[in-house]
Amino acid sequence: MKKKDMFQDLKKNVLSKKPSTPTQTVSKVKESKLEDEEPFTLWIPKKVMKQLKLKKIETEKSIKNQINEAINFYLSNHY
Secondary structure (H helix, E strand, O other): OOHHHHHHHHHHHHHHOOOOOOOOOOOOOOOOOOOOOOOOOOOOOHHHHHHHHHHHHHHOOOHHHHHHHHHHHHHHHHO
16 A cells, blocks of 8 residues: 555545534532621631631531631621
């Protein structure tokens, strides 16, 4: 078989088969925003985060709830 014929056969095989491209479906992400809440990003020291995680295990309160309670306590005692 000649090189030219070999490449023609390869070309025919490749072109005759359509690639199966997977299609991706896009769906809307459900947001769990509460009407009375607003997002806030907070950077805290790693040591404090570790303490919050340990406290979460002890009290079964989420870190979010712990931070909210601390903020509410501070505000009720200083304003």
